[in-house]
Amino acid sequence: MALPIDEDQQALADSALAFARKTAPTEEVRKDFAMFSGKVTWDAVVRNGFHGMHLPESVGGADCGLPALAVVVEQFGKALFPGPFLSTVLASSVAALAPAGADELLSAFGDGATGALVAEGRLTARAAGEGWVVDGTSDPTLGLSGAERILVRADAADTSGVGLWFWLDADDLAESARVQACEATDPTRTVGRLTLTGHVLAPGRALPGLDPVAVDLLVATLLGAEASGITAWCLETTVDYVRTRHQFGRPVGSFQAVQHKAAHMLIRAETACAAVWDAARAADAGSAQRRLVAAQAALTAAQAGVDQALECITALGGIGFTWEHDAHLYWRRAVAVASVVGTEDSWASRLGEAALGARRDFSFITGDTLPQLRAEVSAVLDTVVALPEDETATEGWAPTRGGDRRALLAEERLTAPHYPAPYGRDAGAVEQAVIAEEFASHGLAQPDTGIAEWVLPTLIAHGSEEQRKRFVDTTLRGELIWCQLFSEPGAGSDLAGLTTKARRVDGGWALNGQKVWNTQAREADWGVCLARTDAEVPKHKGLTYFLIEMSSPGVDVRPLQQATGVWEFNEVFLDEVFVPDDCVVADPGDGWRLAVTTLSNERLKMGTAKFGHGAASTIRELLDSGEHGSTREEVVKVLGRNTARELSVGAMNLKAVLHRLHGTEDATGAATSVQKVFHAIAQREGSDAMIRLLGPRGLVSSEELPYVVDYLGVPAVLIGGGTIEIQLNVIAQRALGLPR
Template identity: 55%
Template sequence: MALPLLEDHRDLAEAVAAFANRFGGIADTRSNVKRYAAGDRPDSWDGLVRQGLHAVHLPEQYGGDGAGLAELAVVVEQLGDALYPGPYVPTVIASGILATAAGPAAETMLTELATGATGAVCTGTRLRADRSDAGWTVSGSADPALGLPGADVVLVRANSEDGELWFRLEPSTSAAVVIEDGVDLTRSIGTLTLTDHQVEAGLIVDGLQAHRVELIVNTVLAAEASGIAGWALRTAVDYVKSRQQFGRPVGSFQAVQHKAAMMLVRSEIACAAAWDAARSEEHDEDQQKLVSAQAALAALPVGIENALECVTLLGGIGFTWEHDAHLYWRRAISIAAVAGSEVKWAHTLGDRSADSERDFSFVDPEMLPELREQVRRVLDEVALLPDDGTTSASWAPAKGSARRARFADAKLVAPHYRAPYGLGAGPREQAVIAHEFAMRGWAQPSTVIGEWVLPTILEHGNAEQQDRFVEPSLRADIIWCQLFSEPGAGSDLAGLSTKARKVDGGWVLSGQKVWNSGAHEADWGVCLARSDADAPKHRGLSYFLVDMTSKGIDVRPLKQATGKSEFNEVFLDDVFVPDDCLVAEPGQGWKLAATTLSNERLSMGSTLHHGSSRLFRQVIADASHDCPREDAVEGLGRSISRELALCAMNLRGVSARLAGQEPGAEISVSKVYNALAQREGSRDLLRLLGPRAAVVDPSANYAIDHIGLPSILFGGGTVEIQLNVIAQRVLGLPRS
């Protein structure tokens, strides 16, 4: 829920939070809002400068720490969480921009900022620069600028026939600063108007690149939005845990839990967007343009949304002047406004994504060279083998494939499994293997449903079961299905009624299962059945491995609303299962099912199938949208934003594991966001199409794409159940 993943970043965040707690706090901020609105510095400014928090990102030659945008974002997020008042954010934006510039004017300004001067940046489309005998003449008004009133160093951008002109503003009668009545009560905002203002050559700032400037501005503002969102979430959760209504904490009500859980989902989106932008400092221009637009589009609105939801969860007290919530809310609105409109950034992201895409590779190409060479040799061999095998009509892997057999022999189907089935690969090794596959443009082999089944057998099964099932499954000689859900037991899995009766040599299973993916093509199924009717419902379940060719099994494909049949209902009519196909002990099925479901959720959340950017690109390419093209490009931008958010969250999870951290909330958060993103994207697609969506077109079936959404919204646990999991297990809200 916060930017830092590395230990030194976490230490930095703790130091900044400690500083913010020592100096004044929000009570002090409230008592000085008039001062701050006029441009005064907080009394703690000198202490902040002594700690170097204003210069963590600046080169050492100017007295900075020589760090970068990633470290600055950590500081900004923590100060945003504390609602630190005054000109800190506009100052570090100004110094961050100047650190990328060249020339004596930039050096002079940087030196002043590094010693504690405050700064501001003025931009806008209405500032016009024309050449004059003395240099340049600039006229017009800038957009409202944070920190302008009271700023010691002001950097201005005007537009000329030659492009952008950056210069230092010197006091002059031709320059007027109007102090505006800001929405944010805790820092100043003003408007600069220039009338035939003369700019000498010595004040010109050279070497600035528009995309670098944009990246710095949007990353800093996104980091502050992440801090605001985190404060709002924490404040709301703390309140609903203790607030009593109807004799119990309001945090035990499902509606409240879902609100709080969605606040966490949004916080993770904002955090991931700010983090991805901050880490792009050394990436190329196209990459920086993508993440900069994403930071503005994905992170800044979250500060507003979470602040509002905080107020709604606090109730009336949150809507009072005395509560701090509106101060955070105001700041969130302010920083989102100065960054530019959501519509603009959505269109910008869509436009920039037309010919570039985000590169989420993160592995050092020199890391683990021996493993890389081993994988490359296998990939070279596989490339020479025929792409044969019997393909599936659904999601199952092809059977009898020579390529698949070679991958299995090389332990690359599930490299994280222990020997003899895998390589015992940890996070670093898995990342390297995935990187090698990605460089070939190949998908890593999967056992599909087996991804969830085999870890359970490896953890809880006996040696004979492991030998019998794991290796053949890795080779795709065994295809699995999952026999869990029933007509009366979906999300309430422990309420299932399929019976397992003990007989000589095994068990007899009777009951009905439903929504079983690929059961019509599966060789084996994992079945949860009630083996003890007298035990509590969670303790009377057992976990069986069922041969799908057994007598008494009737698999009936279900025709979905899309017209496809990817799911099934399975009837078990006195199906005999031998004792050697019971995993672990009778009555331990619930524990084993939890292992299976946890692996299921871990394997989801990496791609979007419905409402994907690919579909938006197709709509734009064939001009099938029933709206202006710019509206379709905006829709593409929002779709890209959802995909970037999901990928960034997943990469943060991987990076955390590489840093030695245990998996956190990202699995359930990604599951929820994956489902919601596909729902939003698919619906946005229909909004663009008009009459085209009324026709079934096999080459571009957009309406059927939307109708297929339930398979995503239900699979692996409904969104609502996942929100319950987040609320109770991650946020610690009480059960009802």
């Protein structure tokens, strides 16, 4: 829930939070909002160098870059740090982007001048001789009242759309340049309006050449970072409260409704943080990439702060709605931050337009990374490409069956390189990324083993040597397809409540029962099945993990037609199905432990998959086809919002990978469940938004107009691999530590 990736960034975050809480404790700020909204804390900020950490060394700064500054802003937001810090670093960061003319202004900021950024309003500039004359009144601006240096943007009066940037010294303010203080929504900071009346720009005050895309990225990142800090405080405050508050003789946090609220708050905090983190790391990226992530941070993080604060207040109940509790101060600040960012609709439109021509690059390696591995993999893939395409297609979601190409990939341990030797290469995140790049550069898709992607890790970890020899290599070669026989009509997500029974017979076991929602069961050669072998012990302990040959007598597979009209799932009836002892994995009674291994791999896979419903690519197709009942502007807004959801998933995934690389990952494993739940919610919201664009075209469902079917397939992602509600329980209890 925080921006730091490595230990150095975490140390910076800890230091910033400790400084903020010591310098401006909220209980002291409450005693005199007016005093703390001014410069009372500023000298301490300057003494500790937080004001200039991002500025060039030539003006006394530390030149730490945007990611480090965002870390500090996030922690100051978490502490509700008052005064001109945020408004000043917004102004000084933008000033530092100027290719020329900013030396005097940057020197002032380096010496500790406070600042404000006036970037929105009805200010116009007209040329007058060799200078400019500016008129108009700005929108309410954060930190303007009391700012010593003011960075201003005005539109050119010739309606060219070109912005003129210039700066004012507070000592310059007179009749032609006045600041009017406003009553601030956030009482810990000042707000003002700038009015310029025929103001003649002093020589040397213009800052030509500022890149508007770079400005947007800076502003959206820093404001988003503060919103991220607010979401973190609200989550922590809520969880602490519901753990200890008792109602009806129980902790409030033990009620499922409260647990789900808290889990959703964690998801909101993670998505906001990931969006800001991705924006901060893009400071040196190309213009198209920066345009994407700036809009993403503005659209995702700012509103998350507002929503999170309100959820916090309602979780706290009446006490949260009183002036005495700090929650409303965070709520007010979140509203103020979102107001500075701008309207959601405008950012949705901007992100939608940006997404029409660009895709986010989530790569974290270069072409020079691991050259020896790259060359070795490239040589193998050269051979693969030279072989004929010989894989055999299957029906539904089942993977293709392999031929010589797949056999070679398995032999070279490239079918599943993340598996341990001798089946894979023990490839970590960097090695996997290099291998993936080589597959892409050769025009090859990486092999898909379907359900086996989740089954094989269980066999490798817990199976016998004979089982591994029999099943792992043959599956990696594409000779075997697997299905999973876990869910039952009466058990659903309560996996331990299953009733399929296995009784001892000569040489093995006889299985009887019914399974349901079994993907690939029609095509599968083998299935992994959980069955109850001991009814006298607690239900989790009486389960055994079996390997069933799907052609065995007594196995009856019946396809299930879904609401989409297609058959992608099945129900499987087991009638006296014989399973020999050598097809029991581990020992009888170990089934629950093994199932957890399988399901954890499944959830990780599903949490990182591309969107199957409501995808941004589908919205682009809809826009190109013209088969919608909405205006282009409405479709572009939906594209923007759906793109934002996809970017959030991508950023969370990459952030989790880098945490693993740096050894700073969360030991609770919350990231997997958070990604899985958000992934499902995002598809539901995205597909729902899409069908609302159709109008009368929603009456038709065909291959040419697949948009309704896209929506009708959403339940698969809401239920598959564990329902959202079960996952919310997991997040609340395991990640947030709420009582069962």
